[in-house]
Amino acid sequence: MEEVQQENKMGVMPINRLLITMSLPMVISMLVQALYNVVDSMFVAMIGEDALTAVSLAFPIQSLMIAVSTGTGVGINALLSRSLGEKNFKEANRAANNGVFLGILSYLAFALFGIFFSRIFFETQTNDAQIIQYGTEYLMICTIFSLGIFMQITFERLMQSTGRTIYNMITQGTGAVINIVLDPILIFGLLGFPKMGVAGAAAATVIGQTVSMLMSFYFNEKKNVEIKLRVREFRPNAKTIRNIYAVGFPSIIMQSISSVMTFGVNKILLMFSSTAVSVFGVYFKLQSFIFMPIFGLNNGMVPIVAYNYGARNKKRIMDTVKLSTILAVGIMLVGVFIFEVFPEQLLKLFNASEQMMQIGVPALRIISLSFVFAGVSITVVSVFQALGNGIYSLIISIVRQLVIILPVAYLFAKMIGLDAVWFAFPISEIASILMALLMFRHMYRQKLADL
Template identity: 55%
Template structure:
């Protein structure tokens, strides 16, 4: 493949010229919509599964830890590709941009092979380590085995969407997500309620609907990168994995993967704490994660628009645009979190009612949602700063914050509060952990501001 630099006479990418606020909105809105649709079909899965039985809902909740680890690898690798690709475009380095995209797709295939093996070997012991209820375990095993063994669509969809987002084509990324989500939503009731036969019903049907939707989204996003994305040229003739490109990707990607895997460990251990009270508490925790995705997913979508802007302007040495992007993103994130807080605080019974909640589930769930949502008011700032660290090539800070929040603070606090014998006390651990998280986030940002952003002003002044 011909290695070439971008022609410096070409008009600069809008990420370096367009006013930051409308640019952030332009790039983020499509991703926020697609993330909301993603959240919708995750919730729809659980809504339909809950109508099968509470055991089925609990099984899907227990599957979340390993399933989230799979997403962590896909998304974390994509974050590394996104940051490196957008920085390469900002530096006008077309050759590196192409190599990053090709190696990103190669890594997505490698990730799938890992989870194919895990799906065939560890799913059964994973479930029986969490519950002695054979019905819950077997429903979960069927669900998670399919999600792992047929996860190629998920890995390819995530990677191709990150390539589109990194080149500011977030509308195209939204289209591919919409295709996958709509297919999933249409197939959910068809499979789950047994219209394709009892063998494909229940949690098995939910898993099949999910993976079919992912393959459809992967096909669309790959086509869009080939035909509608001139900022990268994919050419796999004579392709050889590049150790240098993979190293650069994982310098940012590995901390992101580890950070999200920390969430899987937290969820697994939190389920153990809650299972000591009742399986219904585990189901409530699972429902909470589905519902909070409607609050967090739009912010993650905005991050997908924010990261390439920061990465591009970091590469182009434009510190004012970097700082303004962070400020705008933080304002919008806090506004979204405030809306989420109000919904969880005043409409918990309506939200739980979507999942056919029993009286026992409502008794645990209503106070749970009202308590946990207090951490929303702080989480928006933490999420934006965490993604900022990744965009500036310092993903290790994000990892440290995530480990401290979820393992060092949240789990010990939840375990200690569980000793009160009152499950409602456990939920306060989320608020305690978020206080620590946001404090660390601002401490680390002050350090990066002094080390990376401020020197860009000095360099610009010296060049004049």
Template identity: 55%
Template sequence: MEKTENKMGTMSVFPLIISMSVPAMLSMLVQAMYNVVDSFFVAKVSENALTAVSLAFPIQTLLIALAVGTSVGINSLVSRRLGERRQEKANSAATHGILLGAFNWAIFALVGLLFSEPFFRSFTANEEIITMGTQYMSIVCIVSMGVFIEINIEKTLQATGNMIYPMLSQILGAVTNIILDPIFIFGLLGVPKMGVAGAAIATVIGQIFAMLFLIYIIVKKDHQVVISFRNFKLDFSTIRDIYSVGFPSIIMQAIGSVMVVGMNAILIGFTETAVALFGVYFKLQSFVFMPVFGLMQGVMPIIGYNFGARRRDRLLSTVRIGSIISVVIMAIGTALFWLIPDRLLLIFNASRLMLEIGVPALHTISICFVPAALGIMFSTVFQAVGSGFKSLIISVLRQLIVLLPAAFLLSKIGLPFVWYAFPIAEGASLIASIVFYLQLYKKRLKTL
């Protein structure tokens, strides 16, 4: 049992959100910087190298979907059990997280071994792209243990209100990656020149460093949850509770992978440069979306804790303040995409063709940023209170039911029109999100 009330139940909401979110937002910004630096160096190799990494992106998205989705379920369950004062159940959820991370790693190790080359051959006949892409995907998948274990420990600590160690672990991983990227890609300091494979090796080493740091923290420091395998018993009801929230989150993000595959299939019909541009867009938009996701990392345990503690006033204040902050961040991002799109693209050594198709693309897609801020907030609420299926429905609507069909139809008019599928899909999903939130409020939040 806790000796004192957790700060998530007592501290003023706005300072609480800032204290919980700023460390996560900073670490996510570092992650975004890594994404850009990684692609910056890869683009220096060749546009084919950038295309290879862009084609591998959906598989990385699937990997991250499984890792993050599982960890979201752990975060939600641990924070709710702490709010309910069920300490042993919180400890059990955290311990199960380590086992689930190891199991998920084994799945993707097999994916990397068996499916890397066939995946690339299904998209292109360019042997250089196939070779580089296969190397990159194999390494990232087979040596993915670091990310699966690290992120589950990270979300467990965040569920207790501890945001500093997760921030430090993400910064450690990203900075390690940034330092090693040019060394392994271009063969500096006596290291062999490895090109795209070097970028993958730098990535997994950064993930392993982050994992080892958090394992040390869990073993050596005191926390509000205890991860221990002493007298541990596998509890399938705990796994079920984790994935009742986590599975919809996994599917939500996996749908993102399906969306990218579908968009790549549409775009490659115009030019391979369009595929490379789409990959560049995802790197750039991470600077806008990552801080919002960091904000949500701080907001989710606050909502989950106060939902478990039946504190409706604090829960609703968190939703309101979180929405305002995320809208401001997205508005700033929209302004940047409209004011300096060419400068953003030139970071990636953009060709004249990429600039020609990329500037209007960034203008158009960024229209969806502000509506997306509210959509992300509503999805976070659904996950935090254990209603992750609502988030799943919204994600399916946004990325499959609306976006891909709209992009396919608009592609018949021309490439510049394809990008309008993004604001169309975001508008439709926001309307559905508002409807679901009102239903949730009437059925579960109003009576807290």
């Protein structure tokens, strides 16, 4: 107990070293995750462009699962870190146990969706029988066996809240490596395994997630001394759940909007060809190499900001925000350079046809213009979440991905053509960064100025 009562490193370690210590394991693990995403699609592309299109059309549902799990995790993280900053260990344990309960409920909802609505989801988007068949097989496996992803993220957020992110790097990295190794084995039937095709890619994904879940649970039990998960003592607590979702629900909605945006953009692109959908799917896989480090950085930043807000230390909060923004912009500038200079090489990783190259090269170059603006916006939005202002994040996301991007993309598609659709992305990011900075100034005056 004496060890627990000592000041957590988030309140005393120099900010530069603390942010790197907290974020670097997450950045590395997320880069490994991004590598898995790309490798997964590369193997699927070897089956054929229809298979790649099917997986791309399934992406909004996979994104929605991640939105629910990570959004809930944001709420758990903010409440838990704030409770630890206030030395309220009873509330911290209550937040952890209720977070696990919410993760299980979320899994059950998506499993039911997978059983009853997978085929219907694809039939609403395309009439191509092959794409529908591929997509239904893939999505059913990813949803019915999704307990791994929900509980993995929940357990990793508990570790993150207490500053033990090194274990998250181990669990995520191990799961991703298992996924990468199993992809060719299960897709193409190597080493005596049956040839499963697209279903093999889904199976490799859920096996990797399940291994990560088991490892995360083990590390929480053995290494996370500040939190105790006790099934026998668990009781759903309405107040704690409300507090988790006060921050987490806007985050869920915010990230779910990304799924709606992806679904909408896919529908717009299908006005031109299924190849355009494949290009958009490839873009999402590639941009994860740029965006995942930003998310890892912000995952390290959120508990630092939340902890020091609970401890009423304004200087440490602002130093963390400034450093995070500088690092985010630097990462995004690297991303812009790669997408502008090497689009052909990136697309060739996915066996791109001549038509896919014609659509994809301008698409990657145009969309990448939005990266730097997105880096700042994502950082500011994470600060809102850490300080309990999740509603600000929600407003920014709605404006950026529903109010702006879909109408602009649709109008450009109708009035100009396919190449113009991609300009909707930088236009929406410019609008969102202006709104984010205005809201941050307002929030600073309300919550931070008088600390």
